[in-house]
Amino acid sequence: QVQVVESGGGLVQAGGSLRLSCAASGSIFRLNRMGWYRQAPGKQRELVATITNGGTTTYGDSVEGRFTISRDNAKNTVYLQMNSLKPEDTAVYYCNLFQLLLNSDYWGQGTQVTVSS
Numbered sequence: 001q002v003q004v005v006e007s008g009g010g011l012v013q014a015g016g017s018l019r020l021s022c023a024a025s026g027s028i029f030r031l032n033r034m035g036w037y038r039q040a041p042g043k044q045r046e047l048v049a050t051i052t053n054g055g056t057t058t059y060g061d062s063v064e065g066r067f068t069i070s071r072d073n074a075k076n077t078v079y080l081q082m083n084s085l086k087p088e089d090t091a092v093y094y095c096n097l098f099q100l101l102l103n104s105d106y107w108g109q110g111t112q113v114t115v116s117s
């Protein structure tokens with residue numbers, strides 16, 4: 001069984017920074033992709049950033065240049081450094097683990113990020 005647990009959300013003023021962490025545990029194969037998605041009230045869930053076990057990254061257009069995703073493969077942990085935060089970044093941020101060999105997705109419970117103007 002796989003578990004995905006996020007931490008690090010909170011309240012920050014516009015222009016500030018936050019760092020999210022996500023740890024996956026259980027039966028995890030080496031070939032995987034971890035990442036972050038977010039969902040604001042009344043909106044669809046959208047891509048924030050993903051990173052493969054090989055280090056290939058993908059970013060959503062709205063966060064490119066402000067957010068940085070990284071990971072520690074030995075710990076099955078992914079991080080999201082968020083800088084220059086804007087009120088429109090306010091959302092619940094969800095961590096995702098996608099295991100390529102199983103074609104399976106695993107989601108965390110979500111962590112709230114609120115950016116005040």
